[in-house]
Amino acid sequence: MPSSSPAGTFPAHTPAASQIFTTVLTHGPLTRQEAARRAGLSPAAVTRAVRPLIEAGFLVEDAGAEVRPALGRPANPVRVDGGRALFVGLKATGDEIIGVLTDLCCRIRVARRVPLSGRSPREVLPVAADLVRELLTEAEGFGVRVLGLGIAVAGDVDRAAGAVRRSPFLDWHDVPLAGLAEEATGLPVTVDNDVRALTVAEQWFGDGVGLSDFAVVTVGAGIGCGLVVHGRVVSGAHGVAGEIGHVPVVPDGPPCHCGDRGCLEAVASDAAITARVREVTGVAVADATEALALAREGDARARAVYARAGEAIGRGIAAVANLLGPERVIISGEGLAAYDLFAGQIRDAFTAAAFGSAARCEVRTRPLPFEEWARGAAATAIQTFVGR
Amino acid sequence: MPSSSPAGTFPAHTPAASQIFTTVLTHGPLTRQEAARRAGLSPAAVTRAVRPLIEAGFLVEDAGAEVRPALGRPANPVRVDGGRALFVGLKATGDEIIGVLTDLCCRIRVARRVPLSGRSPREVLPVAADLVRELLTEAEGFGVRVLGLGIAVAGDVDRAAGAVRRSPFLDWHDVPLAGLAEEATGLPVTVDNDVRALTVAEQWFGDGVGLSDFAVVTVGAGIGCGLVVHGRVVSGAHGVAGEIGHVPVVPDGPPCHCGDRGCLEAVASDAAITARVREVTGVAVADATEALALAREGDARARAVYARAGEAIGRGIAAVANLLGPERVIISGEGLAAYDLFAGQIRDAFTAAAFGSAARCEVRTRPLPFEEWARGAAATAIQTFVGR
DSSP: OGGGOOTTSOSOOSHHHHHHHHHHHHHOSBOHHHHHHHHTOOHHHHHHHHHHHHHTTSEEEOGGGOBOOSSSOOBOOEEEOGGGOEEEEEEEOSSEEEEEEEETTOOEEEEEEEEOSOOSHHHHHHHHHHHHHHHHHHHHTTTSOEEEEEEEESSEEETTTTEEEEETTTTEEEEOHHHHHHHHHOSOEEEEEHHHHHHHHHHHHSTTTTOSSEEEEEESSSEEEEEEETTEEOOOTTSOOOOGGGSBOSTTOSBOTTSOBSBTHHHHSHHHHHHHHHHHHOOOOOSHHHHHHHHHTTOHHHHHHHHHHHHHHHHHHHHHHHHHOOSEEEEESGGGGGHHHHHHHHHHHHHHHSOGGGGGSEEEEOOOOHHHHHHHHHHHHHHHHTTO | OGGGOOTTSOSOOSHHHHHHHHHHHHHOSBOHHHHHHHHTOOHHHHHHHHHHHHHTTSEEEOGGGOBOOSSSOOBOOEEEOGGGOEEEEEEEOSSEEEEEEEETTOOEEEEEEEEOSOOSHHHHHHHHHHHHHHHHHHHHTTTSOEEEEEEEESSEEETTTTEEEEETTTTEEEEOHHHHHHHHHOSOEEEEEHHHHHHHHHHHHSTTTTOSSEEEEEESSSEEEEEEETTEEOOOTTSOOOOGGGSBOSTTOSBOTTSOBSBHHHHHSHHHHHHHHHHHHOOOOOSHHHHHHHHHTTOHHHHHHHHHHHHHHHHHHHHHHHHHOOSEEEEESGGGGGHHHHHHHHHHHHHHHSOGGGGGSEEEEOOOOHHHHHHHHHHHHHHHHTTO
């Protein structure tokens, strides 16, 4: 009885239906034949899966865009009706929460930021709940329901358990965030590491669509990395993966907050760059913005600090490429503000250290504002909704 | 008509049958119920898949080992009859070819080594073909047929195409090895990178059984790494993966044969260690054996070279653990002969550089003679035979 599905439930209860919907969502519009080919299913299975999804309004048939194959019957492509449902995504930094309302195709409809006065769960959760309520009010104007909430947090996050194991930025330990947020908002909640959430958004809706092996490297307050291998985001056996920031790049290099020395993050994070600029120039720059301004004014010593950071990032990316051979590496994060100061060094160091055909990996940049991190959180909520 | 299958064909033509057979091969003996649970299939599908495999003699029912569950009917475990088929595995080094005859459970029955007088395909192939013929003659004594040949070669190997793209050790470029070997031997041939082949043997028959994420790191003439992520061996989008030997560990370190500087291989391979021992001691050691002897005699400068190599290996392994979060890293290779001289440094450097719970990754050693590399090649032939 698909047409009688309640508004908030997804009428795809089989793995095949979930797979077909995901295929159309990430690659659509597609004809049923094309969707069958991409999903590795029979055309009959696709027809069976598509019918209730059309009846419930999640898929629509593009009658106007009829494809006339050389042989066989004309075929109408199907696509996801993005406006059929809404999702909320939140990203918590140390200073603020960024929230977005997206549609089912993960397009941002509304974005909001609210400052945080403290970082403890007790201080963050009420602010987050208020922000969600504000976005739910906004959603009423669209006339469709919000069907899920995603929350992205830096650190060691156990998505399956819905818990933040450890977040150094927030100083959280073992916070059962999904349960707490479900209680506060009444929405189904998905919690994930922020870089993995961003990687999910790239995999489903961005520069990673259609790639089975790629990496997202984020530079800024930390240096993070999301990895997709064999078509799936890597989570690690013990919850840690993608820690490119703690790949050792300079033996006996500067001390890192993790306790080791010479980690990539200890050379190329905003804080590391700022501290080093202070050290080599003697100018008391307060933060990354001031350090960047000094370098932009032409201070050669400050510029050398960025060059060194770029070299280290390039070597870190080469380590990823040499180990995993991805098709593409997408560099992103707020640290890209300084990209003109180290882009050349990233590229040169990567090219020098990439082994053989690993150098064929495409390295591209994609400046993403913080709203995109929140969008990543919404993408994880969409994944949960469609049963992936 | 399963019982009339010719001796050389495998009566499992469906993905489910291939999956069940693989599950019993790698985890067996198993009851049908347990096999169904592990493979994620219905008991009915398992019963259907198992019958022709029993009729053809590839699976046997262990009537003596009946399992009496608390509820339900007693269940006879099934296991693979390892003696039902034989396989040949070859590993080519620069100096010799190592060949093994294994059974279907990848147990070595016969092992042989033959020296090489040259490294060109024209010189290597006839020697390899002679060795295979010798092993086929040995196989006659077992009264079962040899059903596949696996060949493992260092370098960039395209298993799907059956071609060696580039092997620096052999100085081969674009050699269609599988086709040439099939012509020479009449056997179905699987060609793979040697470290990946070793990883397959560990995944199916060794220390990786049951793990979805693990790594094999080999030290010796080169430093290699086989990676299993999400239960599958990583091959890389462009044929390069697991190149831990070319992870940059010492910026501006010693030059590497790949053209870069400070790669792990430029610090910790046998040749790098030998050259460095010569340099710091002034003793004209000819090879790794002599360098090792000097260190064992107590020469502090020589011992320091091994210590530095161990530190670099530990950092390289930490890079793998921080990026992928494997459950286990297995260190192997002929370089383990010097293990007492750098085991402590590997462990200390790994512990210092592993981030958070990535340190929970178990690092173990497994000394493997060259015959084990050839066994890895046989394991790839077994994979091909069972359709994986």
